[in-house]
Amino acid sequence: MRHSKGNRRNHQWKPVAVTRIKCHWCDNKPAEVMCEECGDTNYCEPCALHVHGMDEYKGHTITPM
Secondary structure, eight states, rough: OSSGGGGGGGGOOOOOOOOOOOOOTTTTSBBOOOEETTTTTEEOOOHHHHHHTGGGGGGGGGEEE
């Protein structure tokens, strides 16, 4: 790294917590797919298949995240 000289050597490193987006339906598993027609709602794959197996959601587009 280039933080050994000048003002950069005084930079403070802060830890960053990275969290995964949880499934909108079950809120237990991490989201794996999203539905564009549902307003970019994120689902785990089993919940996406369950929800989008219902008649009113069958035509929606599911895309991997």
